[in-house]
Structures are given as C-alpha cells and as structure tokens.
Amino acid sequence: MTDRLLCGWRVRSAVALPELLEWQGDDRPPDLTVRLGAVDDSLPGGRTISPWLQIDGTGTGLLEVPMVGRFLVQRSGDITIAPQPEAREAEIRLFLLGSVLGLVCHQRGLLPLHASSVVIEDGAVAFCGHSGMGKSTLALRFAQRGHAVVSDDVCVLDTGSPAPVRPSFPRLKLWRDALEDAALPTEGLERNRRGQDKFHFIEPQAGVRGPIPLRALFMLRRAKHGEQEGIERLSAPLDILAALETGTFRMQIGRALGAEKALFQAHALIAGTVPVYTLRRLPDAPPGRWLDAIAATVRG
Amino acid sequence: MPLSPNSEIVRRSHPFEAAIGDTQVLLDVEQGFYFGLNAVASRIWQRLEHPVRVRDLCLLLKAEYDGEEARIDAEVFAFLAQLEAQNLIDVSG
Amino acid sequence: MSGLTLIASYPKSGNTWLRAFLASHLRGGQPIDLNVDLARIANLSARILQDRHAGLEHADLTPQEVALLRPLTSRRVAHDQPDFYKTHDCNFVPPGAREPAIPADAINRVVYIVRDPRDVAISLAHHFGWSVAASVERMADSAFRMGRSSPCLNMNVEQWVSSWSAHVESWLDAAGLRLLPLRYEDLLADPLQRFTELCRFLDLDDTRQAVSRSLEASSFSVLASQEARTGFRERHRASNAPFFRAGGAGGWRSGLAPELAERLAADQGRVMARLAYR
Structure with missing residues (x-):
C-alpha cells in the first residue's frame, strides 16, 4: 500500500486511509506506522486520563472504544490497533484520525x-x-x-x-x-x-x-x-x-x-x-x- | 498578614509567563488561573523575584515613574493586595 | 459536598420549577432570569459537560457506547465538578450497559419529583408537539430515550428514560441512596411546607422567611410572565405551547380523553396506586 501524508508525517498503515493524500516526499522511514495486532486491555503502569484512555510513564497511550477496538500509541510513532471483529474501517479511521491523532500531537509537543x-x-x-x-x-x-x-x-x-x-x-x-x-x-x-x-x-x-x-x-x-x-x-x-x-x-x-x-x-x-x-x-x-x-x- | 511599608514581599509560586502585546500573562498551573500584568505591574513583578520591602519597592517606582507619591503608594499597595489574594506572593514582617 | 446532587424526574414533572426555586434560593432569594440562572442547576446530560469529562466527543459514539460510557463520566463529574444537576435518566441499567447512567457511588443525594402521569401525558404532548395519544404510548415504552442525534446533533447526549412506571420505581426503590421523594401535587398544595423539607434535605437555609422569598421568585406566575416577555431557551423546538403552560394539578380531568385515561391506568395503574393517583 502507498504511504500517506498526515500533518507532514510519512504514514505507513495496514489500514487503508483514503482520506489522506499520498506521500510524495523523500524516502525517509515512516514517521508513523499503523499495524494490526493484539493489544492488552490494560497498560502496565498506566494512569486513567479519561474513562477510555490510559497513559503510562513513558507517554504511551491506550485508547479503548468498546465497539471499535483498542489503539496502542507509542511515542516512537508505532500505533497498534486491535479492532473489534464487527468494527468497520470507517470507524477505525474515525478514531485513528481523531482521538489518536490528538494523542500523537501531544506526544510530539504540537498544539x-x-x-x-x-x-x-x-x-x-x-x-x-x-x-x-x-x-x-x-x-x-x-x-x-x-x-x-x-x-x-x-x-x-x-x-x-x-x-x-x-x-x-x-x-x-x-x-x-x-x-x-x-x-x-x-x-x-x-x-x-x-x-x-x-x-x-x-x-x-x-x-x-x-x-x-x-x-x-x-x-x-x-x-x-x-x-x-x-x-x-x-x-x-x-x-x-x-x-x-x-x-x-x-x-x-x-x-x-x-x-x-x-x-x-x-x-x-x-x-x-x-x-x-x-x-x-x-x-x-x-x-x-x-x-x-x-x-x-x-x-x- | 496585613501589608505595611515594612512588609517583605517575594514571589511565592513560579507560574508560567508569556508576553502578549503589552501584557505580561502569568499562568498559575496549580491554582488554574491566568493573571494579566500591564507594563508597570510587570515591572513590579520582576522586582519580586527576590525579597523586597514594600517601602523600598515604592521608592524604586517613584524614581522610575512620574506621578504623585501618595498615588504611587496607594497603587502599589492595591496591586500587592491583589497578588496576595491570588496567592502569588508571600508577605512577612 | 462531594458527589452529584440530583433533581431527578420523568420529563414534565416539575423539575424546572424546583430548579427555578433552587436557582433563586442559592442566591439568597433573588429574582431569577430564566434564561441565565437556571443554568446554575445544569442538565447532567448536556453534551458539552459530558464531552469535557469523558475526554471525547459523544457525537462519534454509538448509543450503546454512550450507555457504557455514561456511568464512568458521571463518576468523573462527581469527582471534578460536584454540584446540583437535573436529570431525566432512569435509574435502572440501560439495555447493553453494565450500570445505570448515574451509579449510586457518584451520587450525594437525590430529590425525586413525581407527578400524576395523566397530567404528565398532556404536558409532554404540548412540550414535544405530539398528540396526547402519542404521549400515553411513549410513557408505556420501556425503550423511550431522549437526546438521540438524528438527522442532526442533539445538545444533550442520549438518556434512557424508559417507561413512566419504570422511571418512578427505578429511583424510589433504589437501594443505598439518600433520596427525598416529592409529589408535584404536594408541592403545589403546600409549597412552604414541602420546599422547607427540600431545603432541610439539601442542607440549605430552611427558615420560613428565606423559603418564602425564593418561592415567590420562582412562582408559576412569575416564570410564565417572564417566558411570555422574553421567551425561554429550554422550550422544545417542536412545542406547540409555552413551556410554562398550566402548572396545575388535575388538568387531565377536563383535558384527557377518557379512553386515554383508561389506557394510562391500565399501563401505569400499579405505580399510580402506590403514589395515590386515583
């Protein structure tokens, strides 16, 4: 799948992201990598920031939306998604490009x-x-x-x-x-x-x-x-x-x-x-x- | 503690500071409020980084700014009382 | 004070009157502006409040997710912003959820207002611009919800109201709550006595002079004439009548068709009898 452009970042994603423009920049490694995989339901050492979001001491965040899935978001730019079986792609993208994007911005000191x-x-x-x-x-x-x-x-x-x-x-x-x-x-x-x-x-x-x-x-x-x-x-x-x-x-x-x-x-x-x-x-x-x-x- | 010319004043907390135009803005994160300082207030705020007596502060300002002495005293006292009410300074002596 | 102090009721049962009274009473019996001061006792399901404490936008959630989230958010509001709130939520566990929207551990105390369902039916019809028959049907519907966003966003998040009888019993029979039940009809019949009890329950000034002054400021005629002059922002869009419409008890005797009264008695009879609505 072609890499995509989000806020200046090169994004390599296992989930298709048709709303993003295609990456046309240099051949740098991806800034954000989105994978599908298993994600535990709790984050060791995590604090509850809001009902469905925990953040640990390293700044890693875990968002869980009951009917969509879990999103593990590391400061390195590695994002792992464990979707619920019935989740639709649009629903996964909604949270990836909303709540998760907000978390990535705060991790990177952006506003x-x-x-x-x-x-x-x-x-x-x-x-x-x-x-x-x-x-x-x-x-x-x-x-x-x-x-x-x-x-x-x-x-x-x-x-x-x-x-x-x-x-x-x-x-x-x-x-x-x-x-x-x-x-x-x-x-x-x-x-x-x-x-x-x-x-x-x-x-x-x-x-x-x-x-x-x-x-x-x-x-x-x-x-x-x-x-x-x-x-x-x-x-x-x-x-x-x-x-x-x-x-x-x-x-x-x-x-x-x-x-x-x-x-x-x-x-x-x-x-x-x-x-x-x-x-x-x-x-x-x-x-x-x-x-x-x-x-x-x-x-x- | 009531403010008097002999009181010694020093900043209590170390809020975040930023300039917006002519206004110096303080954010006290613990108490969760913003505080705006105009040019003169912000000059006083700078002086409060180290302990200073109210009397000396007034003398200093009289030297720097034109104005009726009694009025400068009154305004300094009023401003310090605001800072104290917002827990931004410690008053002793 | 810690936890939520709730003014709870089925819709159109006198909640706004109590809020008006409290809005005045909390300001020493001063006159109130309906469109400003009622906000002092906010709706717990207000979208902005819920979004802020949940840390996400309910507009992106399914109704079932909202039902799962609400108890968690209620606890956060109870912790971070404890205060008086109005609610029309039923106190049973909504379908698909694990706890009621406002779990007992988030609650400091509850004032529960109940009103003769035959008067509620008429008032609901005027408020939502429905027929009275539709109200009667809705009041028997255990799936009745408010705050659904379609085809545009609702300013409240979804609340599961359930049927009138379930709503009443979910609150009156709840275990482990400090709850003051008030019949709307009793509030009307002896306001001074009943509002004094209310103030005592809420640890507010319960002296005769203070209670009378706040009652005066929130009297039906004051509120209705204010609405006539300036309008009222909580009036429903589809409403075909002023929000402060009749304000009395027993209007159903002349305003409710006998077959609808019978239907209500059939649907809600057991709980009506319990509250002496004959």
Whole structure:
C-alpha cells in the first residue's frame, strides 16, 4: 500500500486511509506506522486520563472504544490497533484520525486545536468549537466555493514561531441535515458510525500538502438568549488565552504528558500574532449567511 | 498578614509567563488561573523575584515613574493586595 | 459536598420549577432570569459537560457506547465538578450497559419529583408537539430515550428514560441512596411546607422567611410572565405551547380523553396506586 501524508508525517498503515493524500516526499522511514495486532486491555503502569484512555510513564497511550477496538500509541510513532471483529474501517479511521491523532500531537509537543480549517487568502482559517457548533459545516460551505480543506475536527499547529498549520486531510464529518442543506446527496458516503446519520464527505478537490500560516481563528459560539449574532475580535489577552485553552483538543492529555508550559506558550504566541474572533450564531442560523462576512473579516 | 511599608514581599509560586502585546500573562498551573500584568505591574513583578520591602519597592517606582507619591503608594499597595489574594506572593514582617 | 446532587424526574414533572426555586434560593432569594440562572442547576446530560469529562466527543459514539460510557463520566463529574444537576435518566441499567447512567457511588443525594402521569401525558404532548395519544404510548415504552442525534446533533447526549412506571420505581426503590421523594401535587398544595423539607434535605437555609422569598421568585406566575416577555431557551423546538403552560394539578380531568385515561391506568395503574393517583 502507498504511504500517506498526515500533518507532514510519512504514514505507513495496514489500514487503508483514503482520506489522506499520498506521500510524495523523500524516502525517509515512516514517521508513523499503523499495524494490526493484539493489544492488552490494560497498560502496565498506566494512569486513567479519561474513562477510555490510559497513559503510562513513558507517554504511551491506550485508547479503548468498546465497539471499535483498542489503539496502542507509542511515542516512537508505532500505533497498534486491535479492532473489534464487527468494527468497520470507517470507524477505525474515525478514531485513528481523531482521538489518536490528538494523542500523537501531544506526544510530539504540537498544539492540536478542536477546529476545522480551510484556505482563505493563502492562509489557514480555523473554525474552533464544541460538537454541534458548525465547524465542519462552515468548512464544507467554503469547500463548495473552491477553498481547499486543511483539517476537520483536529487542526494541528507547530508550537514554534510563527505557528504554521500542518494540514491533516480533506475529509469532513457531516450530519445528514448539513449535507442536505448543502444540496449534497448522502448516497455512497460512508457512515461515521454504523446506523448513525453522520457521514464522511471526502472533498474531491485535493487537500493541502505543505505547512501554511494560520491567518485567523474563529471561535464558534451559540448566541445565547437575547445576544446578537455577529463576529467580534477578542482583544483582552486573558480572554484569548481562555478561548484557546477551551479550543485545544484533549487539553487533559497535554497536561498529563507534562506539556502544559509548551501549550501555554503556544497559546500566548497565537494570541499575540493571530487575530482571534468569536462568531456568534443562533442555533438554527443558516451557515451560508456567514461566508462573506468571514472572508471579509479575514481580508481585513 | 496585613501589608505595611515594612512588609517583605517575594514571589511565592513560579507560574508560567508569556508576553502578549503589552501584557505580561502569568499562568498559575496549580491554582488554574491566568493573571494579566500591564507594563508597570510587570515591572513590579520582576522586582519580586527576590525579597523586597514594600517601602523600598515604592521608592524604586517613584524614581522610575512620574506621578504623585501618595498615588504611587496607594497603587502599589492595591496591586500587592491583589497578588496576595491570588496567592502569588508571600508577605512577612 | 462531594458527589452529584440530583433533581431527578420523568420529563414534565416539575423539575424546572424546583430548579427555578433552587436557582433563586442559592442566591439568597433573588429574582431569577430564566434564561441565565437556571443554568446554575445544569442538565447532567448536556453534551458539552459530558464531552469535557469523558475526554471525547459523544457525537462519534454509538448509543450503546454512550450507555457504557455514561456511568464512568458521571463518576468523573462527581469527582471534578460536584454540584446540583437535573436529570431525566432512569435509574435502572440501560439495555447493553453494565450500570445505570448515574451509579449510586457518584451520587450525594437525590430529590425525586413525581407527578400524576395523566397530567404528565398532556404536558409532554404540548412540550414535544405530539398528540396526547402519542404521549400515553411513549410513557408505556420501556425503550423511550431522549437526546438521540438524528438527522442532526442533539445538545444533550442520549438518556434512557424508559417507561413512566419504570422511571418512578427505578429511583424510589433504589437501594443505598439518600433520596427525598416529592409529589408535584404536594408541592403545589403546600409549597412552604414541602420546599422547607427540600431545603432541610439539601442542607440549605430552611427558615420560613428565606423559603418564602425564593418561592415567590420562582412562582408559576412569575416564570410564565417572564417566558411570555422574553421567551425561554429550554422550550422544545417542536412545542406547540409555552413551556410554562398550566402548572396545575388535575388538568387531565377536563383535558384527557377518557379512553386515554383508561389506557394510562391500565399501563401505569400499579405505580399510580402506590403514589395515590386515583
């Protein structure tokens, strides 16, 4: 199987990863190697970081998702997956390219944001927020306008200056209503989980290969009762830091791995160099309305 | 301990620090909060790396900054009280 | 305080009234803003809360995995963020899980509110925009769940509610819980007495003056007129009536078709008799 590209890494995987671009770089050995094999149900010396994740003193992580399988993730980049017999490939990829990717980032001192991102004006513009805030939906709408997709769910940043984004892959996870609103059929799309009304939409126009600068961050918020919709630039440093901390993917893993100081400094660097906005929307507001305003805000 | 001109002050914890624009930000990991310092506050914070008497700190700032002396004293006291409330400094004497 | 303090009930049984009372009472009897202060007693199944404490996104889990995960997450919330929470979870072990969603060791104490199922049926119908017949059917359905995400994401994670009778008995008969059962009808009939008991149970200020003030701030007329003025964010999208609609007891006598009342009596009769709903 051809090696693939993920966040600048060469990935050799026993599990097919169609959402990743093919590796076209040098002939270095793989940075990440994904194998199938037996994985014990507990990690010797492991601490429970969250209900289904243990991490041991060397930084090795063990994630167990009951109906998908176990993922043993070593700092060396060796990843062993013991799938449940009934697990589907899309389900295995979902956790490999989500939770496991987040863990790998923290192991390597990178900053993963819980964000989908697209290319606007030669830079990455990231949409950051909790589940259901419309990250992937906004990315889809920009993709339909011809913008390349940099990441879905996990947007990986280098912590050095000036914090470039390492593109992950052009796949978006979308609920049925978001696809239908965008006039896209769900036929032929893989389901996120068996029986779930959420699908994997792989953006056919190619993704992005090399690192690109982060141009802007939009923290997606739900307009609370009586609040106005709109885009607002955060200016107080402490507000920006708090927003970035909330927006960091699996912050508790970073803490458990002793990366808190590096993460704080990465947050501070972004806060000092990249404009951070809140985008407040009513729960049912159509996403299309905001595209022009976002693009105009980015252009400044 | 109440703050007085004779009190000796020193930083208690060693939070992470970073500059964002003109603001110096401290993160106290144990207590889990951020603390922002403007230019003058951050100058005071630097001085607190080693123990210093409040009176000497005020004299130093009066030498460095223009301003009514009573007002500088009052602002230094108010700022130190904030630091103490956040457990960022030890006060003795 | 350690562990979760739960305001538990089947849906539409008076939970919001208790939350409004507590929201005011915990702030010394001050008036409350429905859309701000009710958050003081958050829904335990709120997606953001569950995602944060579980360390992953429930949107990527199957319903069975959610059922397996919830008790583990409940323990973490109990440890890291002990507080008052609202819940509509049934206290039996959900199908496919090993423990109830909120295991006893995560619980500090429980206030359980129960309401005449004939009034619940009418209220549920208005809340979800269903027919009353659909409510009656749902109330007998041991597979009744809330928070399912389809075709879009629900702001809560999945909760197994089960039937009305199972819900009531799962809590009232639970072993090893400090539980205060309250009938909604008794709260209405003698609010001062009942809310004083509530405050005593929760180690809150139970003086007559304090309880009266918080009762005033959370009275049905205050809440309903506030909803009429500003709306209420917890109202269901499909609802065909205000959230604070009737607020009384016994509305079923005129609002519930006799055959539906009979059907409820047939489905829920044993537990109704136990709670003196005749």
